[in-house]
Amino acid sequence: MSDLIKQAEQAKKMAYQLAILSTPAKNNALKAIAIALREDVAYLLNENKKDLESAEANGVAKPMLARLLIDEAAVEAMAIGVEQVATLPDPVGERVQSWVNEAGLRISEERVPLGVIGIIYESRPNVTVDAAALCLKTGNATILRGGKEAIHSNRALVKVIQKALQPLQLEFAVQLVQDTSRETAKELMKLNGFIDVLIPRGSAGLIQTVVKEATVPVIETGTGNCHIYIDQSADLMQAIEIVSNAKVQRPSACNAVETVLVHEEIAAEILPRLVGTLEDQGVEIRGDETVQAIKETVKEATVSDYETEFLDLILAIKVVPSTTAAIAHIAQYSTKHSEAILTNSYRDSQVFTKEVDAAVVYVNASTRFTDGFEFGFGAEIGISTQKLHARGPMGLPQLTSIKYVVNGEGQLRR
Amino acid sequence: MSDLIKQAEQAKKMAYQLAILSTPAKNNALKAIAIALREDVAYLLNENKKDLESAEANGVAKPMLARLLIDEAAVEAMAIGVEQVATLPDPVGERVQSWVNEAGLRISEERVPLGVIGIIYESRPNVTVDAAALCLKTGNATILRGGKEAIHSNRALVKVIQKALQPLQLEFAVQLVQDTSRETAKELMKLNGFIDVLIPRGSAGLIQTVVKEATVPVIETGTGNCHIYIDQSADLMQAIEIVSNAKVQRPSACNAVETVLVHEEIAAEILPRLVGTLEDQGVEIRGDETVQAIKETVKEATVSDYETEFLDLILAIKVVPSTTAAIAHIAQYSTKHSEAILTNSYRDSQVFTKEVDAAVVYVNASTRFTDGFEFGFGAEIGISTQKLHARGPMGLPQLTSIKYVVNGEGQLRR
Numbered sequence: 001m002s003d004l005i006k007q008a009e010q011a012k013k014m015a016y017q018l019a020i021l022s023t024p025a026k027n028n029a030l031k032a033i034a035i036a037l038r039e040d041v042a043y044l045l046n047e048n049k050k051d052l053e054s055a056e057a058n059g060v061a062k063p064m065l066a067r068l069l070i071d072e073a074a075v076e077a078m079a080i081g082v083e084q085v086a087t088l089p090d091p092v093g094e095r096v097q098s099w100v101n102e103a104g105l106r107i108s109e110e111r112v113p114l115g116v117i118g119i120i121y122e123s124r125p126n127v128t129v130d131a132a133a134l135c136l137k138t139g140n141a142t143i144l145r146g147g148k149e150a151i152h153s154n155r156a157l158v159k160v161i162q163k164a165l166q167p168l169q170l171e172f173a174v175q176l177v178q179d180t181s182r183e184t185a186k187e188l189m190k191l192n193g194f195i196d197v198l199i200p201r202g203s204a205g206l207i208q209t210v211v212k213e214a215t216v217p218v219i220e221t222g223t224g225n226c227h228i229y230i231d232q233s234a235d236l237m238q239a240i241e242i243v244s245n246a247k248v249q250r251p252s253a254c255n256a257v258e259t260v261l262v263h264e265e266i267a268a269e270i271l272p273r274l275v276g277t278l279e280d281q282g283v284e285i286r287g288d289e290t291v292q293a294i295k296e297t298v299k300e301a302t303v304s305d306y307e308t309e310f311l312d313l314i315l316a317i318k319v320v321p322s323t324t325a326a327i328a329h330i331a332q333y334s335t336k337h338s339e340a341i342l343t344n345s346y347r348d349s350q351v352f353t354k355e356v357d358a359a360v361v362y363v364n365a366s367t368r369f370t371d372g373f374e375f376g377f378g379a380e381i382g383i384s385t386q387k388l389h390a391r392g393p394m395g396l397p398q399l400t401s402i403k404y405v406v407n408g409e410g411q412l413r414r
Numbered sequence: 415m416s417d418l419i420k421q422a423e424q425a426k427k428m429a430y431q432l433a434i435l436s437t438p439a440k441n442n443a444l445k446a447i448a449i450a451l452r453e454d455v456a457y458l459l460n461e462n463k464k465d466l467e468s469a470e471a472n473g474v475a476k477p478m479l480a481r482l483l484i485d486e487a488a489v490e491a492m493a494i495g496v497e498q499v500a501t502l503p504d505p506v507g508e509r510v511q512s513w514v515n516e517a518g519l520r521i522s523e524e525r526v527p528l529g530v531i532g533i534i535y536e537s538r539p540n541v542t543v544d545a546a547a548l549c550l551k552t553g554n555a556t557i558l559r560g561g562k563e564a565i566h567s568n569r570a571l572v573k574v575i576q577k578a579l580q581p582l583q584l585e586f587a588v589q590l591v592q593d594t595s596r597e598t599a600k601e602l603m604k605l606n607g608f609i610d611v612l613i614p615r616g617s618a619g620l621i622q623t624v625v626k627e628a629t630v631p632v633i634e635t636g637t638g639n640c641h642i643y644i645d646q647s648a649d650l651m652q653a654i655e656i657v658s659n660a661k662v663q664r665p666s667a668c669n670a671v672e673t674v675l676v677h678e679e680i681a682a683e684i685l686p687r688l689v690g691t692l693e694d695q696g697v698e699i700r701g702d703e704t705v706q707a708i709k710e711t712v713k714e715a716t717v718s719d720y721e722t723e724f725l726d727l728i729l730a731i732k733v734v735p736s737t738t739a740a741i742a743h744i745a746q747y748s749t750k751h752s753e754a755i756l757t758n759s760y761r762d763s764q765v766f767t768k769e770v771d772a773a774v775v776y777v778n779a780s781t782r783f784t785d786g787f788e789f790g791f792g793a794e795i796g797i798s799t800q801k802l803h804a805r806g807p808m809g810l811p812q813l814t815s816i817k818y819v820v821n822g823e824g825q826l827r828r
Contacts (some may be wrong), residue, residue: 013424016745054821101790105779114801115771191624193668196801212629217802220631238824245826332432353819354434355494357529365519365822374827375818376515388631389803396683401801404789405767408779410652412659413788 010193011141013171023090030086033077036164047156051098069287078129085133113139115196122202123149133176138399148180189214221382224254224337229326230263231343245366254369259316338367359392422608425555430588437504444500448493450578461570491783492543499547505811520821527553529610536616539567546588552813562594635796638668638751643740643758646679659780669784673730752781774808
């Protein structure tokens, strides 16, 4: 039996216990984890240093090193994060609805944990703690598979978490796949009967691999080729502010805007100011002929640009003749994450929100709000870009399933 | 480009139109289908005859021939079924919840269609009409892939449906995969970007193939290795009635009972009557030593029996020392479909419903009630045995996803 199967069996057994654990017991476990993280900060930093050193030796780029780094502030942020999860309402046990059927049976739909959740991610060690806390709060056992660049950090974090959970006999609630080979990752993706759902978190490449390889149910997260359409009736000053916020505030986020569509009626008026403002903020503009005519610095936007989630200070701009044309462009290139219309027309706002197929559709706001915390969920395990189970920002209820409990008095089916 | 890709592209285009179609327009389309089915009954029976003849020539078994048969009554039942779907409430557009976030954005969660639904099934032509109607009502485009034994029937049914939809310009809402080869089925299972969800309906073998092969999201349906546990405090006369109903009323159904667990305290009292009643109804009993000691007709129950969904007049019976032991047996062998406890103990009813992990958990009722119509949903596309998206009987709302519509006044993320 492989180590992974052994872990999966332990997770499955543990899931039965976690499913019936009381909310206070789960909150106590979370508090114990926060305490342990703070206690063992020196050990965590030390283990993290090993990852940083080998990353540096391998010539890993600066932004990735920053993501890999655990300092004292990072450990404190993790501990606070875990404590915050403890304060959130527990969705498990919630009665979603209840009714009496024709035979007189009382049917109650109640929230239950999913069971065993697999998380596959890259080299952000904070995901380890974050995912473990959210899954524990919702009564799920977790099998974590992080990237090999962060293996020392992840081992240390899971060791500390398990040390905190061990006196409560919950140490198998959070487990780490020790072997970071691709083969073991693939084995994890095919553990039907053990893993109830797999959530990949990271780059588009990682997510696509999981979607293609997994035979267990997957919740696809992440990729956001997001659009903002500036309608002819939009408030132009506000439009420039919103586009600038959606592009510049955090360009590496999946909810950042990648292409702006501008109605031709207002193109001449807004484009010079829009391009100027964005270029002043360091954004490279790629546009169609009309946009290129504004300024010589504007490069040509190709089909490949329209298809790309830049995740960088690059923006494509295209002029369109109508809301319908904007919707058609979005239908062709969107990854169905977050799409916005800026307009003062009631009709266009209705048409856009009805016809655009995306997890979140905005009127007169920045796409950057697609986020579990901004939505008010108090937590986020990821942003689903598929339509099954959950769509958009996923909070705690999205980590649950339901069970029908049926109370009868001897009813037989006729 | 393969024929299948062409169909998938047409389905995807159609899905955008279906998503914004009004409820009356969808209901009119359904009524047109019902009229067309009745008009073309002779054609349908004629095409069905071709399937029946080749099935007979291939020595297909009687029960399968019965499932394949379309007679006038079957067409009328299909038409009535479609009309009933037209009378059900339309879940699309329903506002599930709505709130204002800290930034002052109004966030509304609204039901939308899933998009394109693939249905893979075997040789029941009634599934063709049933699935088409449920998907159309919920604004989804459907790609149907039925078994090769029913290909003439399915072609005829989809032709009649498309004839009815064509004047409404909705003919691509329902399409049939013309080629019934395994290769084309596998191609369908990997149409990411076109198919939003695949629902297999049929045997355990079919469902497992789809789960293993598909890269698009799948809703696993069906297999039910269901248990009834008779606790020591159960009403014994009622228990015999419930077990008999759950086994005999329709043994081929996924919600029929396959193993009965009996508390040892009442074994001596209930077993002779239980075994006698079931044998009188033609049920073959396979039991442990205690059950075998009751009557020489009782065969030995093996581990393989406990693992088997008999779908037949066969029942395994096992004596257990406690509710905990019953729950452990169920955890080991259950397919998490429908599980029941018969008891008059409040405590045991609570423990059982809380600890047993299944789509539907019963107290003092027959497992046969796990059914969309019995639940009062007015429709059923299948019974989900996975925990993602939907669990248990799936009605119309389970054929929808959600979209967040966010109305702002120029909000930027800080």
